[in-house]
Amino acid sequence: MERVVIVTGANSGIGLALCERLLTEDSQLRLCLACRNMQRAEAARATLLTSHTSAHVDLLHLDVGSVQSVLSAAQEVKTRYKRIDFLYLNAGIMPNPQVNVRAFFKGLFSRNVINMFVTAEGLLTQQDCINSDGLQEVFATNLFGHFLMIRELEPLLCQAGHMSRLVWTSSSNACRSVFSIEDMQHRNGKEPYSSSKYASDMLSVALNRHMNSQGLFSTVTCPGVVMTNLTYGILPSFFWTFIMPIMWLIRTFTNTFTLKPYNGAEALHWLFFQNPESLDPRAKYHSLTSGFGRNYTQPRQMDIDDEMSDVLYEKLLELEKVVRRKLNEQNANNKAQ
Numbered sequence: 001m002e003r004v005v006i007v008t009g010a011n012s013g014i015g016l017a018l019c020e021r022l023l024t025e026d027s028q029l030r031l032c033l034a035c036r037n038m039q040r041a042e043a044a045r046a047t048l049l050t051s052h053t054s055a056h057v058d059l060l061h062l063d064v065g066s067v068q069s070v071l072s073a074a075q076e077v078k079t080r081y082k083r084i085d086f087l088y089l090n091a092g093i094m095p096n097p098q099v100n101v102r103a104f105f106k107g108l109f110s111r112n113v114i115n116m117f118v119t120a121e122g123l124l125t126q127q128d129c130i131n132s133d134g135l136q137e138v139f140a141t142n143l144f145g146h147f148l149m150i151r152e153l154e155p156l157l158c159q160a161g162h163m164s165r166l167v168w169t170s171s172s173n174a175c176r177s178v179f180s181i182e183d184m185q186h187r188n189g190k191e192p193y194s195s196s197k198y199a200s201d202m203l204s205v206a207l208n209r210h211m212n213s214q215g216l217f218s219t220v221t222c223p224g225v226v227m228t229n230l231t232y233g234i235l236p237s238f239f240w241t242f243i244m245p246i247m248w249l250i251r252t253f254t255n256t257f258t259l260k261p262y263n264g265a266e267a268l269h270w271l272f273f274q275n276p277e278s279l280d281p282r283a284k285y286h287s288l289t290s291g292f293g294r295n296y297t298q299p300r301q302m303d304i305d306d307e308m309s310d311v312l313y314e315k316l317l318e319l320e321k322v323v324r325r326k327l328n329e330q331n332a333n334n335k336a337q
Ligand SMILES: NC(=O)C1=CN([C@@H]2O[C@H](COP(=O)(O)OP(=O)(O)OC[C@H]3O[C@@H](n4cnc5c(N)ncnc54)[C@H](OP(=O)(O)O)[C@@H]3O)[C@@H](O)[C@H]2O)C=CC1
Pocket: 008, 009, 010, 011, 012, 013, 014, 015, 034, 035, 036, 037, 040, 062, 063, 064, 065, 066, 090, 091, 092, 093, 141, 169, 170, 171, 172, 222, 223, 224, 225, 226, 227, 228, 229, 230, 231
């Protein structure tokens, strides 16, 4: 039976590179690109079909930052497929990023310099906003929409005698000290991206505890620093081109400067071939590229508290109830009018 693989945010960057790599390995896949912009999704599909002419590539309209869109998309998935083998939770945003140039130059001459280039800890802030569901946009896109999608697709992900997989594109920018369980949406902070990525790491740990017995396994990855639309939103592409020789040099010290989307997708691709029971649920699987350009995957332990990850899971379930209630009320009001 052909395997069904859904990738969110598949129309560009790491998501698109993953699709390309998966089709190269298995042309029998049923690959579904879940994207918010159908024009960009069509273009990505056309690119994939140019190199894989007989591939099965479906499109799904999904704005993962909108509750209504997630519910409609999940409904559509249930009519199309009987089972999901892999759900790659890759879509992500970092809106209005600001680089703290002072902290950067201070870090450059500190003992922490390598860590600064790997994690960007303390270097980046973002301006978040509230979306039409009343949720913080970064939290809604990077975490909650994906959570809701998983909940909706449980019947297709948890099937007797079969193992299904969730794979998160997290980040080494995920930081425990930035996340607060009392403010899981990060309404009061300036690092919503880092907070949302740490939350996805915790959610993955909690999902494994709650869902492994039903055949659902979750894994977290970090693609490294990759030149994509996300990084071009931090600094313009000409700047990155200008500092490229320095980035190649940094690669010889850290291996986390994977730079190309193909390299950044390494861990996502590697996980596709692993037995989920042999993976460490508390590890983040990093895509790495050596100074000589060799790609490989390496697990690194995450700094996660089991108790806090369970509290987060419960809080997400509570929020799910609230947003569903709100949506039902809205729909009832619309009908009454
Ligand atoms: N680049 C890097 O250095 C790193 C990236 N990551 C993570 O990798 C993932 C992929 O990002 P990357 O490839 O770099 O950047 P891109 O911006 O190229 O890719 C992000 C993808 O997510 C999609 N997306 C964004 N918001 C939504 C939404 N609301 N609904 C559906 N799709 C959405 C984008 O669609 P659209 O084209 O319509 O905007 C795009 O396809 C992200 O989760 C990011 O946080 C992690 C660490 C480092």
